[in-house]
Amino acid sequence: MAAPLTKANLDDPISRHIRADFVRLPLGSTVGEALAGLRERPPEGRILYFYVVDAEGRLAGVVPTRRLLLSPPDRPLADIMIGRVIALPDSATVLDACEFFTLHRLLAFPVVDAERRIIGVVDIELYTDELSGLDDRGDDRERAEDLFQLIGVHLAEARQASPLASFRRRFPWLLCSVGGGIVAAVLSGAFSEELQRTVALALFLPVVIGLAESVSMQSLGLALQSLHGGRPTWPALLRRLARELLTGAFLGMGAGLIVAAVAAAWLGELRLAGCLLGGVAGGVAGAAGIGLALPNLLRLLRLDPRVAAGPVSLAAADVLTLLIYFNLARWLLR
Numbered sequence: 001m002a003a004p005l006t007k008a009n010l011d012d013p014i015s016r017h018i019r020a021d022f023v024r025l026p027l028g029s030t031v032g033e034a035l036a037g038l039r040e041r042p043p044e045g046r047i048l049y050f051y052v053v054d055a056e057g058r059l060a061g062v063v064p065t066r067r068l069l070l071s072p073p074d075r076p077l078a079d080i081m082i083g084r085v086i087a088l089p090d091s092a093t094v095l096d097a098c099e100f101f102t103l104h105r106l107l108a109f110p111v112v113d114a115e116r117r118i119i120g121v122v123d124i125e126l127y128t129d130e131l132s133g134l135d136d137r138g139d140d141r142e143r144a145e146d147l148f149q150l151i152g153v154h155l156a157e158a159r160q161a162s163p164l165a166s167f168r169r170r171f172p173w174l175l176c177s178v179g180g181g182i183v184a185a186v187l188s189g190a191f192s193e194e195l196q197r198t199v200a201l202a203l204f205l206p207v208v209i210g211l212a213e214s215v216s217m218q219s220l221g222l223a224l225q226s227l228h229g230g231r232p233t234w235p236a237l238l239r240r241l242a243r244e245l246l247t248g249a250f251l252g253m254g255a256g257l258i259v260a261a262v263a264a265a266w267l268g269e270l271r272l273a274g275c276l277l278g279g280v281a282g283g284v285a286g287a288a289g290i291g292l293a294l295p296n297l298l299r300l301l302r303l304d305p306r307v308a309a310g311p312v313s314l315a316a317a318d319v320l321t322l323l324i325y326f327n328l329a330r331w332l333l334r
Contacts, residue, residue: 018120032073180315219291248288283321
């Protein structure tokens, strides 16, 4: 039987909470053979799903109770089972399991080892017990916020869903966009001489900034998705940041070559084309890094990345891209 949950044991290995009284059915058997075996050896625990395993005990599929009872006796289990089974690895934590119940809306999940041999089952009681063990005092309140935030449902949203509460939570982060716009205006003023001397710089500003913002939002979305299931660590963040910066450099070079080619063919300005290539490549690479790093940093600081990361990353991407673009223009077009 699963170990009892006392309070928010979010970091517990899931192996401490699995049930061993689940039902295994041999892969090569028929519906009739499976039912006969169940009558001879009735399961001790509650039945939610029947798990089909091969000769080595590896998980091959799952059979819902209704299918098993209503299918013809001579039909093979392989014909009625669901082959693509959502399973938890034995390295998962209680928090991972809670997220699975929220995302997939199933009553139980098998827990498998590295070779996909089923070692136990975790059912919906784990999730309900975990939530019922939380209160609003001291450390439990902090852990409750942690649970709801990581599985995509922030506790404050559930209890303070009024428009005014949402305004108070979201508006301060919009000030980052306001501040970023003001900084961008100041930068444009600081480089007004370059803009006046080469009017084409201003013509391509929407393209340069738009590309950086688009890639920043792509990286931001991927980062938010990867945060489901656990808190990031510094070594993992650095590894992923290096990969994302390289990806951003490739994206920036590809888009920059197209924009630079258009500028060279349209205006015949090779130095402007070089400025655009460098501005797009550098801005997009930096924006990719910002989009990935910010949600992880906010999560490490125990802030809500879903609300804060968007405005902050866009403002930072705009400022960084303008700095690269305008400084290249000052160097190449003087």
